[in-house]
Amino acid sequence: MPDFKLAQRIAELPPYLFAEIDRVKKQVAARGVDIISLGIGDPDLPTPGFIVDALYEAAKNPANHRYPDYEGLPAFRQAVTRWYAERFGVTDLDEAREVVSLIGSKEGIAHFPLAFTDPGDLNLVCSPNYPVYPIATRFAGGEVAFVPLTEANGFLPDLDAIDAATWERAKSIYLNYPNNPTAATADAAFFEKLIARCRETNTIIVHDAAYTELYYDDAKKPPSILQFPGAKDVAIEFHSLSKTYNMTGWRIGMAVGNASLVAGLGKVKTNVDSGIFQAVQQAGIAAMRDGEPHVAGFRDIYRERRDAVVGALRKAGIECPLPEATVYVWAKVPQGRSSAEFVSEVLERTGVVLTPGNGFGAAGEGYFRISLTVPTARLEEAVSRIAAL
Structure with missing residues (x-):
């Protein structure tokens, strides 16, 4: 078989962040774990x-x-x-x-x-x-x-x-x-x-x-x-x-x-x-x-989700600022663990998919990201699982 080597610019790339998360998620799901995916920022609400x-x-x-x-x-x-x-x-x-x-x-x-x-x-x-x-x-x-x-x-x-x-x-x-x-x-x-x-x-x-x-x-x-x-x-x-x-x-x-x-x-x-x-x-x-009337409705839904997640995280002792925009919550990793260690532990033990802060560069170390792209009840369930660790 011929050996076709990748161009150096491709060979030097780290694994694409969300592709790697998806790979681990599939492994956990194969064990029968109920997955709640809060990783990629892909809206669950339908196009109007x-x-x-x-x-x-x-x-x-x-x-x-x-x-x-x-x-x-x-x-x-x-x-x-x-x-x-x-x-x-x-x-x-x-x-x-x-x-x-x-x-x-x-x-x-x-x-x-x-x-x-x-x-x-x-x-x-x-x-x-x-x-x-x-x-x-x-x-x-x-x-x-x-x-x-x-x-x-x-x-x-x-x-x-x-x-x-x-x-x-x-x-x-x-x-x-x-x-x-x-x-x-x-x-x-x-x-x-x-x-x-x-x-x-x-x-x-x-x-x-x-x-x-x-x-x-x-x-x-x-x-x-x-x-x-x-x-x-x-x-x-x-x-x-x-x-x-x-x-x-x-x-x-x-x-x-x-x-x-x-x-x-x-x-x-x-x-x-x-x-x-x-x-x-x-x-x-x-x-x-x-589209603006529809977008206003989306903002109301995301606001409810944001408030539920931030309130639950803070109750669990996890620090996070209250977002003024986006569909994300940026929270601090509990002391004693790196971003990757914390996110891996959460996924392996609870089935909740988070994004490690260091996946966005070294400056993101010590944080993790939650996407508000699932219904409020599932978000609350996800945070309750995290809090129980």
């Missing part, structure tokens, strides 16, 4: 029916069966600009130059370094982090420097702690708020300071904003970075319909912002994919136009 209906109607149109535009239907990109204007007050977006459709935001984030990162370039990654940020940089031959997010600093990067030489060398800085996995949010003062610093140092801001609509206080709606003066000089923002409208399997999102950054990403996409199925784009248009 009107979005499904829009897909059905669009799929019946033969015109939608052909290759789509690489950049996205003009109508979809116009819908994105309308949504940004209504939700964030960003009224100056040019849908032809400053918006590109994505086959899910993960695809766009993974491809972005291919457009702007040369071998040896340095990208900053705020960590704990979504694993795709550093992996995509390394695939492009770039180097990664992790900027720690600490609880003492509200899980925001300390921009002043990054030395001048690093800022001068940094090609990009990757961050996301509301944050996965910590559930932290960022305010206007932080974004304004970040924009000013990156304009001074000619550093690209890559902002992953997938969770802005899953907030719990109407008075504290998470902002888009594009709301702030100067952002379009240096920033590209990635957004997704996945978490907002429970469309994770539909693979549809968008990148918005600086025209040169959007164009660079678009050039990569024209060489590696053929765009989103047009019927899915039509459904996405319907979602952005009419």
Whole structure:
């Protein structure tokens, strides 16, 4: 048999976090254990029916069966600009130059370094982090420097702690708020300071904003970075319909912002994919136009789940901040165990699947993540099993 060796960039990859969790979960389930999976952030709530209906109607149109535009239907990109204007007050977006459709935001984030990162370039990654940020940089031959997010600093990067030489060398800085996995949010003062610093140092801001609509206080709606003066000089923002409208399997999102950054990403996409199925784009248009009442209902459900989990964890003596956004709870591992040890013990002894904090980078050590993506009763059962250890 021939021995086909993996490319070095693949061979050096650690096991993908959720794939490894899934492997262990199957082993435990094979023993007959009742599994409660709180690992991956995949909403259990169904996609609203009107979005499904829009897909059905669009799929019946033969015109939608052909290759789509690489950049996205003009109508979809116009819908994105309308949504940004209504939700964030960003009224100056040019849908032809400053918006590109994505086959899910993960695809766009993974491809972005291919457009702007040369071998040896340095990208900053705020960590704990979504694993795709550093992996995509390394695939492009770039180097990664992790900027720690600490609880003492509200899980925001300390921009002043990054030395001048690093800022001068940094090609990009990757961050996301509301944050996965910590559930932290960022305010206007932080974004304004970040924009000013990156304009001074000619550093690209890559902002992953997938969770802005899953907030719990109407008075504290998470902002888009594009709301702030100067952002379009240096920033590209990635957004997704996945978490907002429970469309994770539909693979549809968008990148918005600086025209040169959007164009660079678009050039990569024209060489590696053929765009989103047009019927899915039509459904996405319907979602952005009419989905807010449904999203408000989702927020109510997640708020109930959040309150139940946080209350039960604290009662069990496990420390965790109260999330203001996302579908996650970020909690401290009980003393004396590492993140991996604790999560492994919980899975083996109780059948509850958690995500170890160190799976999001070394800065996540000492924490674990719970996804609020099962019904409240199952969440309460899961925490009761954890508390009984």
